[in-house]
Amino acid sequence: MRATDHGRLRAKTQFWAVVSVLSNVAGNSALTYGMQSLGGVGNTPAALIEALFHPWVAAGVALLIVWTFAHMALLSWADLSYVMPVTAIGYVVTAFAGKFLLGEIVSPMRWAGIVLITAGVTLVGRTPPASELHD
Amino acid sequence: MKWFLVVLCMISTTVGDVFRSLGMRSHGEIHDFRPGALGSALHAIVRNWMVIVSTCAMAVSFFSFMKLVSIAPMTFAVPMSAATFIPETLLARYLLRERVDWRRWTGIALIVIGVVFIAQ
Numbered sequence: 017m018r019a020t021d022h023g024r025l026r027a028k029t030q031f032w033a034v035v036s037v038l039s040n041v042a043g044n045s046a047l048t049y050g051m052q053s054l055g056g057v058g059n060t061p062a063a064l065i066e067a068l069f070h071p072w073v074a075a076g077v078a079l080l081i082v083w084t085f086a087h088m089a090l091l092s093w094a095d096l097s098y099v100m101p102v103t104a105i106g107y108v109v110t111a112f113a114g115k116f117l118l119g120e121i122v123s124p125m126r127w128a129g130i131v132l133i134t135a136g137v138t139l140v141g142r143t144p145p146a147s148e149l150h151d
Numbered sequence: 152m153k154w155f156l157v158v159l160c161m162i163s164t165t166v167g168d169v170f171r172s173l174g175m176r177s178h179g180e181i182h183d184f185r186p187g188a189l190g191s192a193l194h195a196i197v198r199n200w201m202v203i204v205s206t207c208a209m210a211v212s213f214f215s216f217m218k219l220v221s222i223a224p225m226t227f228a229v230p231m232s233a234a235t236f237i238p239e240t241l242l243a244r245y246l247l248r249e250r251v252d253w254r255r256w257t258g259i260a261l262i263v264i265g266v267v268f269i270a271q
Contacts, residue, residue, distance in 0.1 A: 051221045093180040096172040097243035097251045104262045129268030136261030147250040
């Protein structure tokens with residue numbers, strides 16, 4: 017594969033990884049908020065389906081549909097062992113959103129976790145997105 | 152109930168991701184992101200049996216995670232969601248035949264430890 021193809025694929029992968037991370041973080045946050053505001057939800061499929069009509073749960077589901085398509089597009093050219101760790105930066109985005117949007121306190125332990133995840137994502141991000149791009 | 156949901160969520164996520172990767176790889180790289188072209192790609196993808204298996208597994212994963220966050224704190228649910236990284240990487244290496252070099256293994260190990268820290 018030529019260097020230009022390599023660069024194009026890396027840029028395309030980074031763009032869709034950002035879409036995937038943002039839609040996943042926003043979707044899970046809306047879903048969690050919705051489920052917790054509903055209180056105890058029954059175990060039956062009907063109870064879970066009924067919960068889908070709560071506005072925050074519905075918004076979460078819509079964002080997770082966007083995530084599904086972005087994730088599928090990424091996996092059409094990139095390795096699972098690349099996509100999965102790179103999109104883990106979402107855990108860091110969630111922690112920062114908690115700090116800056118919700119005013120949560122980030123403990124030293126959490127900061128250590130943020131540093132470890134960022135280092136791990138950076139390390140995996142330095143590998144070619146697809147196995148066939150290896151030398 | 153909590154641990155049953157964790158195991159169900161882990162197995163269904165792993166199966167969903169591996170089959171999604173297999174299905175999308177068999178479809179080939181998506182080049183054109185215009186609505187018409189995306190519609191055609193989607194039409195082909197939804198008839199791919201591996202994508203269908205993946206979607207069913209992801210639905211199980213979604214509902215089990217939804218139930219898990221309603222009965223367990225996020226500090227428990229979040230690190231559990233990262234536990235799938237290890238079986239998925241092993242399957243990516245040995246089933247999908249991906250090239251998982253030392254940077255990927257080390258990066259994944261750092262992420263899993265980091266997720267456990269972040270959930271404290």
